[in-house]
Amino acid sequence: MPKLDRSAYYDLTRDMNWKLRYVSEEEAFPEEQSKSYGVPAEAWWEWDEPYKVTYREYVYNQSDKDASTYSVKSAIARSKLFDQVDPGWKSAITAHYGAIAYGEYLASIAEARMARFGRAASWRNMATFGTLDETRHGQLQLYFPYGLLRKHPQFDWGHKAFHTNEWGAIAARSLFDDMFTANDAVGTAIQLTFTFETGFTNLQFLGMAADAMHVGDVEFGSLISSIQTDESRHAQQGEPTLRILLSQGKKEEAQRLIDVMFWRSWKLFALLTGFSMDYYTPLEHRSMSFKEFMEEWIIKQFIDQFRDFGLEKPWYWDIFLDELNWLHHADHLGVWFWRHTVWWNPDAGVSPEExxxxxxxxxxxxxxxxxxxxVITENIRQGRIEKTLPQTLPMVCNMCHIPVCTPSEPKQRHIxxxxxExxxxxxxxxxxxxxxxxEINPERYAGHLNIVDRFLAGHIQPPTVEGAYAYMGLTPDVWGEDAENYAWAFKKAEGGKATAV
Amino acid sequence: MAQVPQRRRAKAWSLWEGRRIPSEYEVISHKLHYHFRRDPAPFELDPNTPLNQWYKKYREGSPFQVDDWEQFRDPDSVTYRDYIQLQKEREVYLDNLIDEFERQDHYAKLSKPWVDLLEQLYIPSRFSGHILQMVALYMAQMAPASYITNAAYFQGSDEMRRVQRSAYLAKVLSLDHGEHLADSQRTRAIWEDDSHWQPLRELLEKLLIAYDWGESFAALNLVVKPVYDALFIRQIAELARSNGDTLLALMHDDFGLDSQRSQRWTTALVKYAVERQPEHRTLLKDWVEKWTPLAYRAVEGLAPLFAKAPQPMQSGKVVEAVCDTHKAFLVEVGLE
Incomplete structure (x- = not known):
C-alpha cells in the first residue's frame, strides 16, 4: 500500500481553484448554468465536503458492490422467486422501474453539470463521482427490468416510459427537469442533492429495500440497498453549497429553492410511494402506513435539518400536513380508475381486511x-366493469401534472x-x-402545455379516451389492469360480515 | 373489447430496432437521450427556459449532426461495471508499483535539480488536468447519444484519476524535498503566473467556453487532449526515464492506457460521423485547424522546461515529437 493515508494528501486533490485570465468569469460560469447569487468566486472556494473520497477508494469500493449486486441477480434468475411474489408488489416495482431508471440516468447529466459548472474544484470532484454513481444507478435499474421482460411486457416501460407522453412520465419529467436536468449547478445542489435526495429518496429507498426483503423479493431488495449506499456520498453536495449561500447572507434565496422543490417532490412522492406503501405492498408486510413513514422519517428529519441551518419550515407546512391525510388516497383511487393510462397493474388494495x-x-x-x-365494488360484482373505467380525462395540474383531487370532506377549506392567469x-x-x-417564476413554466391543454389544443387525435391512451403510447398488452383481476371485490369480510355497500 | 394479437414474449426493449439480441452494453446504453431533438423542447418546462435554449443552440443547433447517432458504439463497449472493474485493476497496479518504489526509498534518491524541475513542469499539471476533467464532463452532458455521453463520462473520470495520483506525488515528494512542493499557493502561482504555463492556460480556459457540442468534442478529443497527453504522458515518461525517475515513467505508461482508450472511441466516432455525412470531414478539419495553433503554442511554452532537466531533452525535439504524434493520430482518424 502506498505509504500516505488519504488525509495526508487529500487537500492537494481539491485545491485546483484559480482566477480566470483569458476568458471572463461570466463566460466560463454563465449564470444560466451556475447561478452565483452574487457570491464572489473566492467565497465558493471554501466549499467543503463532509465525506471525503479519492478515485482509488471509489473504484475499490464500487467494484465490490457491483460484484455482489450482480451475483444476487444471477442467483435469483435461476430461481422461481419472482413468480411467487405478490402481484401488488410486482406492480410496485414495475411502476418504480419506469419512473426511476431514466430519472437516475438523467441525474448523471445533472451531476455532470455540477462537475463542469460547480464553483469549486472540490465540488466538481464530488460531482464527478456523482456522475459515475448515477450512471451506475441508471444502468442497474435498466438491466434488472430487462431481465424481467419475459415475465411481463410492462417491464419494457423501464426503458420506454420517458420516451412517451404517458401522464406519469410527463409528471416525472416535469419534476426532474425542474429539479435538475434543466437546472443550474447551484440550484441542483440545493434542490436535488439537499432537498430531494437527503429529504425524500434516501428514506424511500431504505423503506423499499426493507419491504422488498419482507416480501421475499431478494433481488430488488439488494439492488435498492446497494444503490442507497452511493446516495449519501453524492447527496452531500447540498450541505456545503447551502452553507456558503447562508454564510453570504442568501438565506431567502436558499429558503425559496428548498420550499419550491420540497413541495414539488412531495407531489410525486405522494403519488408513487403513497400507493406503493398503503395499497400495493401486501398487507402482512406493511411495517408502517405512508403517513407514519412520512411523519417518522421525513418530517422529523427534515425539521431537524432546517433548524440546524437556521432555515424556516416552508410557509405551506400546514397544507402539507393536511394533505398527508388524504392526497395519496385520492391519487390512488384515480390511478386505479384510470388504470389503462399507466404501465403497471394497480392493486386496488381494498379487500375487507385492507x-x-x-x-x-x-x-x-x-x-x-x-x-x-x-360503488366500484358493486359494479364489479354485477359484471359492470365498463362503469369502473373512465369516459373522460381528469383535470390536471399545470405544475405537478398530477390530476387535481379534492377531498370529499366538504368542510375542508380547499377548493x-x-x-x-x-x-x-x-x-x-x-x-x-x-x-x-x-407565480413566483412563471417564465419557467408558462409556455408548457399539460396533457389536458394538449387535448384541448387538438394534439390528441382522435379526441377521445382511446385517443388519449394511444397518445400516451399505451396498448392493451401493457396498460394497467387490476392486479388481481378483481378477485378482491368478491371477498367477504371476516366472520361472514357483509361488506358495506 | 378489441382482439389483441398474440405477441411473442419480448426479448429486447421495444425501442431496440436491431434484429439481433442486444448485448448487455447496448441494453443499458441504448437511446437514453429521449430529449435529443424532442419537440417542442428537450426538457418538460417552458420551451424558452434558459437550459432548453442552451441545448437547442449548442446541441440540436450544432453543425455536427447526423440523422441517427444511436448506432455509434464505443469500440471498448464500456459499461459502468466494466469501467470500475478495469480501473480497479489499474489502481491496484499503481498502488503496488508505488509501494515497491517506496520500499526502496525512491523519492529520497531523486536529485534536487530533478525535483526542482518537477515542481515547475509536473506538479502544476493538476490544474491543467482538472480542466480536462471539466471539459470532458461538459462534452458528455451535451452529447446527442448516451453511447457518446458515457464514453466521455469515463474519460473525465480518467482525468481525475491522473490528477489525484499527481497530488499524491506532490505530497510524498514534499516529505523528502521540502514543504513548498505541497504548498497549494505556490503551485497555483506557477500555474497562474509562470510564463511557461500561460499558453497552455490560455488554451484550456478558451476550451472551457467552447460550448458547441461538436466543437467541444473536436477541440478536446482531436486536438487538446491528444496534444496534452503526448506532452504530459509520452514526453514526460521519456524525460523521467532518462532522469532515473522510473516510478514517474511507469505511472505515465499506465495513464497512457486511459489516453489510448479515449483515442479509440474518438476515432470510432469520427469514422461514424464521416461515413454518414462526408462533409463532416471538412467540418472537423476546420475545427482541428482552428485549435491546433494554440495547442502547439502551449507545447512550445512548456518544452523549454524539458531542457532544464539534469538529463535534458531539447526543446525543439520535444515540440517536434508532440506534433508528430498528433499528426499521426489525425492520420489514423482520417482527418489529415
Missing part, C-alpha cells in the same frame, strides 16, 4: 374514500382547481403551493 387497516390508520377513510370503492392564458393547479411555484 379496508380495516386503512380505517385504523386513517380514521374516516371509509366515509371519504370507502364509499367510492363501495379545486386553483387558477392563475398569465399573458392571457389560464393555468390550473391542484393546490395553493403548486400555484405559488408557478
Amino acid at each position: 379496508r380495516e387497516w386503512l380505517e385504523a390508520k386513517y380514521p374516516g377513510w371509509n366515509d371519504n374514500f370507502g364509499r367510492y370503492w363501495d 379545486a382547481p386553483y387558477v392563475s 398569465y399573458n392571457g392564458r389560464r393555468y390550473q393547479f391542484c393546490s395553493e403551493p403548486c400555484k405559488w411555484v408557478f
